Amino acid sequence: MQAFDVKRMALDKFPLEYLGEVTFRCFFIFVVVFLFLKLTGRRGVNQLSLFEVVIILTLGSAAGDVTFYDDVPLLPVFAVFFSILLFYRFSTWLMGRSHHFQNWMEGKPLIIIRDGMFEWETMDRENITKGEFYMELRQKGVEHLGQVRLAILETNGGLSVYFRLDEDIQPGLPVLPEDYIDIETLMMTSGWYACHQCSLVKELKVGEKAVCPRCQNLTWVRALNTLRA
Structure with a gap:
């Protein structure tokens, strides 16, 4: 391997057209993350609880990998987001019915x-x-x-x-x-x-x-x- 090889550093084995795919992957993840935040009912990061921050960080790896790794397909990532959204909705449903569960999940003032x-x-x-x-x-x-x-x-x-x-x-x-x-x-x-x-x-x-x-x-x-x- 040659150090400071501009061709390897820029694109390595990928063709120039792969940059278009990366752009599409980024747009896909942008839409999925945006819809996830909209469906959870949050308006901004300052309103996120500790429980919700953990969920966002958990999704970070899936969202990051799919944007530029060519061997990471899109639909499984969508399934990850959908599954965590269902888990989030179920957890908020439980928190709405159990004060003790809400305090355990989110803490209390x-x-x-x-x-x-x-x-x-x-x-x-x-x-x-x-x-x-x-x-x-x-x-x-x-x-x-x-x-x-x-x-x-x-x-x-x-x-x-x-x-x-x-x-x-x-x-x-x-x-x-x-x-x-x-x-x-x-x-x-x-x-x-x-x-x-x-x-x-x-x-x-x-x-x-x-x-x-x-x-x-x-x-x-x-x-x-x-x-x-």
Whole structure:
């Protein structure tokens, strides 16, 4: 084999007319995938649940191989899509009749922030790290957790945030990048501090070295009580 053989790299053993077949195969898969998404009733990727994402990824190999492999026939691929569509319809039928089956298949919304603090037990049980949501909170205009009344992690991975009124805002853990906050183990000034781990807010005195009673963490961040912009 010759390295950098332009003819081999471009078409190898295939005739030039095979490019037309590849175009037709791509069009075929485009139509099949589009019809699959239409028949499942989805309007966009952001609305896909974990269960539906798994189905789409499962179909990826079949959709990809048939577009350019000459030895992959079209009808079996169509049968794959049709079979998975029937499985999907049957699963959604079961989920509509069994709440427990729906929770098992798709999960359920999780409250991760309540009254300005992380739901630490839920996050610890579900193996959720708070850093995953800081960017989303900032994009929704959140500077610190004291501004948030309730935050719910939806089954599609989105984050729903419900804010406190300005007069109800309390000191809370900042969600700013760590370059913009001071993490302390020995308090430099007196005031309200938030546990860097679980967001518990506590009033501490200068020179105090505190252990969080909620998660046993030793690091604290000066709590903010600014209003939403």
